[in-house]
Every structure is written in C-alpha cells, then in structure tokens.
Amino acid sequence: MVKAISVENLSMTYGNKKEKIIAVDNISFTVYQGEIFSFLGPSGAGKTTTQRILTTLLPISGGTADVAGCNVLTDAKKVRTKIGYVSQLGGADPNATVHENLELSGKLYGLSKDVTAQRIDKLSKLLDFHELLSRFVRTLSGGQKRRVEIAQGILHEPKVLFLDEPTTGLDPQNRANLWQHIKKLRDNGMTIFLTTHYLEEADALSDRLIILDHGKIIAEGTPTELKKKISGEAISIELKNSRDAEKMKQLFNQLAIGNVIETGMNFTIYTSKGEELVAHIFEYTKEHHIELANISLSMPSLNDVFLALTGQELRDGGKEGEQ
Ligand SMILES: Nc1ncnc2c1ncn2[C@@H]1O[C@H](COP(=O)(O)OP(=O)(O)OP(=O)(O)O)[C@@H](O)[C@H]1O
Numbered sequence: 001m002v003k004a005i006s007v008e009n010l011s012m013t014y015g016n017k018k019e020k021i022i023a024v025d026n027i028s029f030t031v032y033q034g035e036i037f038s039f040l041g042p043s044g045a046g047k048t049t050t051q052r053i054l055t056t057l058l059p060i061s062g063g064t065a066d067v068a069g070c071n072v073l074t075d076a077k078k079v080r081t082k083i084g085y086v087s088q089l090g091g092a093d094p095n096a097t098v099h100e101n102l103e104l105s106g107k108l109y110g111l112s113k114d115v116t117a118q119r120i121d122k123l124s125k126l127l128d129f130h131e132l133l134s135r136f137v138r139t140l141s142g143g144q145k146r147r148v149e150i151a152q153g154i155l156h157e158p159k160v161l162f163l164d165e166p167t168t169g170l171d172p173q174n175r176a177n178l179w180q181h182i183k184k185l186r187d188n189g190m191t192i193f194l195t196t197h198y199l200e201e202a203d204a205l206s207d208r209l210i211i212l213d214h215g216k217i218i219a220e221g222t223p224t225e226l227k228k229k230i231s232g233e234a235i236s237i238e239l240k241n242s243r244d245a246e247k248m249k250q251l252f253n254q255l256a257i258g259n260v261i262e263t264g265m266n267f268t269i270y271t272s273k274g275e276e277l278v279a280h281i282f283e284y285t286k287e288h289h290i291e292l293a294n295i296s297l298s299m300p301s302l303n304d305v306f307l308a309l310t311g312q313e314l315r316d317g318g319k320e321g322e323q
C-alpha cells in the first residue's frame with residue numbers, strides 16, 4: 001500500500017509561555033492512497049489543527065509530516081500543488097455565481113481557461129450541480145453549496161483531499177447524499193482525509209478512522225474493528241429522577257455487574273446477556289418504583305467505543321445539528 005500521508009510524533013501548541021494549549025499531542029498515523037480516512041472527535045479535539053498543519057497553513061511545534069510524498073515544512077509549496085482543502089467554514093463567495101467561483105479557483109490554481117472550463121463541466125456533472133452553474137452561491141442550499149466548495153477544492157485534480165467537517169449543518173438526507181459523492185471521488189482514486197464529530201458519518205464513510213480526544217489518538221482501525229473491541233451488546237438506561245441513581249447502583253452490585261459507565265442520569269452496560277439483564281432491570285425498577293425515561297438494547301456503536309475509552313459520551317461535545 002502506498003502512503004499518502006505520513007505523520008510522526010506530531011505536536012502543536014498554541015499560546016505563549018504563560019498559557020499553553022496543547023492542541024495536538026504527539027500523534028503518529030498513516031493514511032494510504034485511495035482510502036477515506038477520518039478523524040472522529042469532539043469539539044476541541046485537535047482535528048482542524050492537524051488538517052491545517054498537513055495543508056501547510058500552520059507551523060509544527062514538534063514531529064514531522066509528509067503529504068503526497070513531500071514534507072509539509074521543507075516542501076510546502078509542492079505539497080500545496082498536490083492537495084485540495086475544503087475548510088470547516090467553506091470558501092465560496094456568496095455574491096458570485098457558482099461558475100464565477102469555480103473560474104476564480106481555476107485562476108488561483110494557475111489552470112488555463114480551457115482546462116478550467118472542461119473541469120467545471122466535468123465536476124458539476126459528477127457532483128450534481130450542473131443546473132446551478134449560473135446561480136448566485138447565496139441562493140444555494142447548504143448541501144448544494146458544500147458540493148460546489150468541494151469542486152473548488154479539487155479543480156486542480158489533487159491527489160489528496162482534506163475535508164474539514166464536510167456535512168456539518170446539513171440535514172440527514174443531504175448528509176447521506178454528500179457521502180455518496182465523497183465515495184465517488186474515492187472510487188475515482190482520490191485519497192480523502194476528513195474530520196467529523198458525527199458518529200454515523202465516521203461509521204458510514206470511513207475505510208479507516210482515528211478517534212481523537214484532547215489532541216491524542218485514543219483508537220484507530222476500521223469502523224468494524226473498533227466496534228468489535230466492545231464485546232457483547234450495549235444496554236443503555238436513562239432514569240427519570242436522579243434520586244433513583246443510588247437504587248440502580250444497588251441492583252448492579254447485586255447482579256455483580258462490574259462494567260457500568262455512568263454519565264448523569266444515564267447508565268451504560270456492556271454484556272453478553274442483554275435480554276436476560278433487561279428483564280431483570282424491568283422487574284427491579286417496577287418493584288422499587290424507579291421510573292425509566294428510556295432503556296434500550298443495541299449492538300455497540302462508535303459512541304460506545306468512545307464511551308468505553310473515555311467515560312464520556314461523544315454526543316456531549318454538543319454542537320448544533322448533533323444527533
Ligand atoms: N488560533 C488558536 N489559538 C489558540 N488556541 C487555539 C487556536 N486554534 C485552536 N485552538 C485550540 O486548540 C484546540 C484544538 O482546536 P481545533 O480547532 O483543532 O479542534 P477541532 O477538533 O477542530 O474542534 P471542532 O470540532 O470544534 O472544530 C482547542 O482547545 C482550541 O481552543
């Protein structure tokens with residue numbers, strides 16, 4: 001397998017001597033050519049910082065990184081010709097048309113008018129916005145705008161594409177639609193490194209992923225490999241009243257269930273005897289007049305992987321549009 005991105009002991013610290021923020025804390029990883037690779041992590045995990053280092057927009061505090069065979073520090077110019085980057089905020093000018101935006105991108109990449117025109121035609125069809133070329137960007141929906149911005153990011157046919165939170169703010173249908181387009185780019189041979197705080201997105205889209213928290217890698221693998229780390233099924237219980245928490249804990253003690261993760265009024269248990277245990281819990285809560293807001297039994301998700309590793313819900317990252 002050919003390496004598209006290779007990162008060794010990378011660190012990035014913001015701030016001065018008085019106040020230091022370690023945004024990226026000594027991380028190493030490899031992204032292979034032709035894969036969709038994701039960083040999944042809560043707000044402030046260091047996802048954008050890592051991408052901005054790899055796209056040569058930020059310096060490095062420690063370690064090394066190569067992208068498309070070039071070093072990001074010593075060969076930054078060459079790196080820039082080989083990558084595309086669509087930032088978290090997007091970059092399309094709302095007061096220009098889609099066509100004008102793409103023409104400007106072509107100019108910035110130093111492409112000829114002819115080549116630019118050909119690629120606008122090709123990409124607008126591939127990413128399904130051919131009909132929108134004469135529209136002002138400000139009139140587009142979120143999903144349409146994102147597809148245009150991705151086209152801007154790949155007009156020069158880069159080897160590696162960086163997408164920072166490509167679907168934030170999109171509704172589930174538009175999100176799923178964009179996933180299909182991103183997969184198409186991968187199937188055409190592009191390497192894609194994306195960041196996300198959506199569990200479902202990381203699960204559905206990534207060939208491999210890293211879970212990042214507080215600047216550190218806490219897990220790495222395919223979505224299936226990561227979920228397999230959690231043996232058995234997950235029972236989640238949500239209480240209506242916090243005063244019942246102690247009584248619930250007594251039940252867990254009685255049943256000698258050791259591995260209970262408690263977050264507020266929620267308890268999560270991983271077990272190989274899911275149904276049996278749920279039946280016990282129902283019986284017990286009825287007997288002790290404990291009101292449940294919710295109880296569910298499911299196969300482990302990436303949220304469970306995060307929960308098991310950190311003791312916190314990834315959902316607690318709490319962002320607009322979070323599921
Ligand atoms: N320019 C900056 N100056 C100081 N601190 C910064 C700067 N940029 C980011 N940070 C801090 O670095 C840490 C990592 O930020 P980063 O933007 O990389 O996180 P993220 O994972 O992309 O988060 P989000 O999901 O919210 O986009 C955070 O604690 C953030 O406050």
Ligand SMILES: [Mg+2]
Nearest residue numbers: 047048049088
């Ligand atoms: Mg970010």
